[in-house]
Amino acid sequence: MELKREIEKYKKIIEDNIDKILPKSNNKYQSKVFDSMRYSIFAGGKRLRPILTLKTCELISGDYKPAIPFALAIEMIHTYSLIHDDLPAMDDDNYRRGKLTNHRVYGEAMAILAGDGLLNFAYEVMNEAILENNKDNHRLIKAFSKIATAAGVYGMIGGQVVDILSENTKIDADTLDFIHKHKTSALIEASIVSGAIIGGASDNEINALEKYGKSIGLGFQIRDDILDTIGDMKKLGKDIGSDEEKNKSTYISLYGLENSINKTKELCEEAINSLSIFNQKDISFFVELAKYLVNRDY
Amino acid sequence: MELKREIEKYKKIIEDNIDKILPKSNNKYQSKVFDSMRYSIFAGGKRLRPILTLKTCELISGDYKPAIPFALAIEMIHTYSLIHDDLPAMDDDNYRRGKLTNHRVYGEAMAILAGDGLLNFAYEVMNEAILENNKDNHRLIKAFSKIATAAGVYGMIGGQVVDILSENTKIDADTLDFIHKHKTSALIEASIVSGAIIGGASDNEINALEKYGKSIGLGFQIRDDILDTIGDMKKLGKDIGSDEEKNKSTYISLYGLENSINKTKELCEEAINSLSIFNQKDISFFVELAKYLVNRDY
Numbered sequence: 001m002e003l004k005r006e007i008e009k010y011k012k013i014i015e016d017n018i019d020k021i022l023p024k025s026n027n028k029y030q031s032k033v034f035d036s037m038r039y040s041i042f043a044g045g046k047r048l049r050p051i052l053t054l055k056t057c058e059l060i061s062g063d064y065k066p067a068i069p070f071a072l073a074i075e076m077i078h079t080y081s082l083i084h085d086d087l088p089a090m091d092d093d094n095y096r097r098g099k100l101t102n103h104r105v106y107g108e109a110m111a112i113l114a115g116d117g118l119l120n121f122a123y124e125v126m127n128e129a130i131l132e133n134n135k136d137n138h139r140l141i142k143a144f145s146k147i148a149t150a151a152g153v154y155g156m157i158g159g160q161v162v163d164i165l166s167e168n169t170k171i172d173a174d175t176l177d178f179i180h181k182h183k184t185s186a187l188i189e190a191s192i193v194s195g196a197i198i199g200g201a202s203d204n205e206i207n208a209l210e211k212y213g214k215s216i217g218l219g220f221q222i223r224d225d226i227l228d229t230i231g232d233m234k235k236l237g238k239d240i241g242s243d244e245e246k247n248k249s250t251y252i253s254l255y256g257l258e259n260s261i262n263k264t265k266e267l268c269e270e271a272i273n274s275l276s277i278f279n280q281k282d283i284s285f286f287v288e289l290a291k292y293l294v295n296r297d298y
Numbered sequence: 299m300e301l302k303r304e305i306e307k308y309k310k311i312i313e314d315n316i317d318k319i320l321p322k323s324n325n326k327y328q329s330k331v332f333d334s335m336r337y338s339i340f341a342g343g344k345r346l347r348p349i350l351t352l353k354t355c356e357l358i359s360g361d362y363k364p365a366i367p368f369a370l371a372i373e374m375i376h377t378y379s380l381i382h383d384d385l386p387a388m389d390d391d392n393y394r395r396g397k398l399t400n401h402r403v404y405g406e407a408m409a410i411l412a413g414d415g416l417l418n419f420a421y422e423v424m425n426e427a428i429l430e431n432n433k434d435n436h437r438l439i440k441a442f443s444k445i446a447t448a449a450g451v452y453g454m455i456g457g458q459v460v461d462i463l464s465e466n467t468k469i470d471a472d473t474l475d476f477i478h479k480h481k482t483s484a485l486i487e488a489s490i491v492s493g494a495i496i497g498g499a500s501d502n503e504i505n506a507l508e509k510y511g512k513s514i515g516l517g518f519q520i521r522d523d524i525l526d527t528i529g530d531m532k533k534l535g536k537d538i539g540s541d542e543e544k545n546k547s548t549y550i551s552l553y554g555l556e557n558s559i560n561k562t563k564e565l566c567e568e569a570i571n572s573l574s575i576f577n578q579k580d581i582s583f584f585v586e587l588a589k590y591l592v593n594r595d596y
Contacts, residue, residue, distance in 0.1 A: 108387035
């Protein structure tokens with residue numbers, strides 16, 4: 001298996017499907033918010049989260065298709081969170097993935113509404129799938145629950161709250177851990193687990209994938225902090241040094257660069273080890289992905 | 299039946315239950331967003347929407363209880379929309395219901411996140427109810443669908459988009475109609491219809507209540523415009539004349555005050571007439587409510 005080719009294949013599935021379901025600008029009234037939603041959705045993400053949802057569903061059941069609406073919803077939730085995080089009242093960022101942030105193109109009001117619109121639409125899409133699978137929707141309702149909790153005030157929003165409140169403050173290791181686990185890991189973990197639930201995973205399989213998700217989620221975030229220190233702005237498509245500029249405490253400011261790099265290596269090993277339960281299956285995608293995430297340079 | 303007493307009874311049910319389920323500030327990390335969410339939820343709304351959900355469920359089935367989680371979710375969605383609408387980038391309002399707006403107390407970042415948190419939590423609460431009623435949840439999933447669509451870019455958010463884009467612009471009657479129908483009526487209508495669906499209403503009953511909802515939704519909005527012109531600021535708890543100040547087109551600026559008052563009377567009659575299908579039931583609450591909504595002075 002070549003990781004890059006596999007990622008491209010599933011990325012295309014996500015992007016083709018999200019293009020199909022996202023509202024298009026054919027209505028004279030609220031067209032502008034459709035444009036604004038599409039702008040950020042198609043501003044070039046890695047699609048890591050929705051790919052994980054499809055891949056875990058496929059790992060368990062052999063078929064990724066039942067997970068598609070949930071994968072799309074997760075990407076919409078992720079994108080809404082980026083639009084709101086970038087707002088002047090929050091991180092006040094001008095660039096994201098090498099492009100102007102949403103509010104820099106559409107204005108603050110439309111960016112707030114595009115974020116609201118994507119969050120709401122994510123739930124519309126998941127509920128539609130639940131409604132259509134009227135006879136056998138228990139797994140879908142459970143997957144919905146996992147995703148909604150991970151996105152909310154006990155998950156991603158909670159993490160963002162603490163992140164915002166921690167600006168210009170020296171925070172302790174526990175607080176940083178809370179931010180990482182909630183702001184980033186929670187949704188990554190939910191991406192993995194929701195796909196597995198939809199595929200019909202056993203409790204043991206869900207637990208194993210949850211551990212994998214926790215490890216790569218934290219590894220992903222620490223790698224982000226590392227890249228903000230030593231990364232290449234061109235490859236990243238955003239300013240580097242922005243954490244330091246905003247006086248944000250990061251894994252590196254607390255533990256130093258070398259310890260941080262070592263920690264990502266440990267997390268990568270833990271992630272791979274947690275998948276031992278699947279020794280009868282081809283887990284090469286998940287192994288390669290874990291390695292890639294902690295070594296990526298963008 | 300005395301309308302005021304009946305409203306107070308159901309209002310208390312809503313407020314007691316929303317107090318039970320809303321996150322409380324007992325966590326040292328994201329407490330501030332819990333405070334901010336609670337501040338706006340308990341800033342003294344009329345609870346019109348969730349009361350309608352309980353009352354239509356009761357009208358159809360004799361029991362309002364199955365609709366409680368959905369009524370609470372609707373109130374959370376309504377409250378999130380007010381928090382975001384009041385933001386400096388949107389309507390930039392300082393007061394709402396006689397109290398400082400959320401961002402004036404908690405700052406813009408926390409107000410955005412409290413809004414996001416309430417919207418997300420609304421979907422968590424509805425999904426939880428669906429998950430708990432595993433055996434018989436089809437009506438709940440349909441009610442969810444009605445509410446989610448009404449809240450989204452084809453409903454309330456769509457209306458707010460066009461409202462924002464119409465500031466300082468002379469708009470035509472069709473555009474104003476779009477704003478009214480989407481920004482206000484859609485969620486009021488969904489409040490009514492979702493309760494009926496949960497109660498097990500027939501298609502004919504749903505259609506009748508949908509018509510009732512459309513009429514009182516529009517009547518409610520036109521009355522809002524009238525009160526912004528001739529209302530008493532003390533009773534309203536907010537500035538009057540704010541539409542004119544923001545150069546917002548309203549029903550009154552397009553049709554004049556007298557025509558607007560006549561229109562609310564027509565809508566009230568239409569609302570009451572649409573309920574003729576329920577001639578075997580006690581519909582006095584709905585009749586009195588329609589009269590009150592178009593005559594209220596706050």
